[in-house]
Amino acid sequence: MPLPSPWRADFPAIAALQRQGQTYLDNAATTQKPQALLDALNHYYVNGAANVHRAQHLPGANATQAFENSRSKIAHWLNAGESAQIVFTHGATSALNLLAYGLEHECVAGDEIVISALEHHANLLPWQQLAHRRDLKLIILPLDANGLIDLEAAASLIGPRTRLLAVSQLSNVLGAWQPLPALLSMAKSHGALTVVDGAQGVVHGRHDVQALGCDFYVFSSHKLYGPEGLGVLYGRNEALARLHHWQFGGEMVLTTDYHTAKFRPAPLGFEAGTPPIASVIGLGATLDYLASLDHAAVVAHEAALHRLLLDGLNRREGIRVLGAPQLALVSFVVEGVHNADLAHLLTEQGIAVRAGHHCAMPLLKSLGLPGAIRVSLALYNDSDDLERFFSALDQALELLR
Template sequence: MLDIQAIRNDFPILTQTVNGKPLVYFDNAATSQKPQVVIDAISNYYGTINANIHRGVHTLSQLATDAYEQSRQKIQTHLNAKHNYEVLFTAGTTHGINLVAHGFAAFVKAGDEVMVSAMEHHSNIVPWQMLCERTGAKLTVIPMNEKGELIIEEFEKLLTEKTKIVAVNHISNSLGTINPIEHIIKKAHEVGAAVLIDGAQAAPHLKIDVQALDCDFYTFSGHKTCGPTGSGVLYGKEEWLEKLPPYQGGGEMIKEVTFEKTTYAGLPHKFEAGTPHIEGGIVLGTAIDYLNSIGLDNIMAYENELLRYGNEKLQEIEGIRFIGTATKKTSVISFNVGEIHPYDIGAIVDKMGIAVRTGHHCTQPVMNFFNVPGTVRASFAFYNTKEEIDALVLAVLKAQRMLG
């Protein structure tokens, strides 16, 4: 059993009030809150070892480099990657996806196919559309059903020898659906396609083993895993990272530069041009340590309990419609109430000190599928409580009375 009050004490922001009410933070799918140990690590970096990393002979540079590379090692262990140089530091999930999509222009030609799913975040749609526009490849889409689950039979029919890469999310940010990525990866590999997994929503909730999954790429963001904004990770299999061309040119990613020719550095530096977000990379390791100290299995079990409780309580509201009712879900509840616009509910709920996300959640094709302008999304984390869910229900009921 988790000591939720002790965990809540780790997060200073949770003690404040919003509009005169205790803060209830249910926007964790957008960004997670940060524990004091992460906040302290940011301050400690700038206060004690701030320096540019790699190649520096002076002490601070060596200390910063060691901390940065130790964080890479932590993340390698956390993901069970085979090599530490298969872990690339990025600015976040979007950066990771764009890096791969840009590089795949070298392997995709007119007539080839790139596959995404119907429930992707725009960040896992637009870069692949851009790739298709550059190369003449075709974008194919795995359809979903009314529960918000991918139709795997249709996925298998869509897969052909022309499919060069399949890019799907591990967990949907707007529906909470946990996708059967193990099956998707296996089937894609059978036709020779690579697979990229958008793990932005999965990394805060699930244990991830990239070797067991056998995915070619896995990417996630630091800011959703209790770490700093502007930080993230792209895991890539060594053989793919060796083949992919660099995403950006500049310092750090070179071996030798003349005006006639440039040769590139080895992994991971080939993909880490310029001065990186050093503090972000180091402190992301601190955040991963924090999550592991609680235990991702414990986190998932408790958040599943919150999800069950939230569904039970919210469904008592007359006229509520849940968007996304997959059998396998994580702690995200998207809903609408009658004909009330989700923005209006969100605005009134905010007056009660409760933070939820409203809108299309960067998944406009999902909203079009369900024929809604958007949803109210309550996304729970391991520092939330059932009492906070009760407060949300009362706030939605108040909004319904005012707006219905």
């Protein structure tokens, strides 16, 4: 049965890509942008760009108001207690590095940081390098057969020396929601700080950070139909107060002379230099657009597409799906076929998917794989996209086999 997307026309790049003969199925890497975002960026630049928080003139006041309005919209989207709990960074990776440096003083040699075996490099390397700097122990939580963090193993690995737990909400390779309530509860019982990488999870559904109960929640704008170069860090007030400043310069300083300085608290204290102003304003417009949609209809559409994708892959001989994906994406390998060769033939037929280790190299190594193909969906995809994908896949496999 055909599954058209009622929101497809809201994303002009999709029509442009189709005219180029391209079918875009790499949404876990970055999404296309709605017209509402493009209009907001155009309005900002056409009507006078200006720096924020620094000037009393009208362009500066307008930019600051739009910028801070977006902070409030993001706080509302996440159900944060107040907009001051939202810090803007230059990406989710930047936000996680901010935490790894800003919380470094909390750790002493022999302490433990806990992550999972499925983490994206952005939620692995900052903690790995912190462990090296401070002589800490990096604990890796194993996965079960379905690609979920093993809670029984976690209960034995999260303990009194655990200072911080950092885990992904939704795996960018395995497409499975992780058991965050149980994991966060374990960490809290030992007084550890908790960090949730929501880069994939934030795109699917509305998530209440107060109900979730984490100390910090991180996501990137460009995966949530927003502009590139912008990350968002939510922190509980008590947790933000424990962060040390890690980048220094304009705006974050309260007062300074040549030899001493006092710095602002969050959020401005962690937004040194000129922030990504247009991107912040643009993300606010994107959230307005997303809030206007029928959420239940979006969820149902994405779920139906995901079932079509899984069913089509499972019907084809020699295809192994990684884990037990629940939504949004499927990663797979084909027996006797290298993922790079398959990706090349799909690309030649205009199918945009991701191949390789998906910035989760240790996970792929643990599965004994050099890489995998990942197909990832967005609200603007439809069943015709999947038909084109499967047609190209069949032709590619016929050649490669």
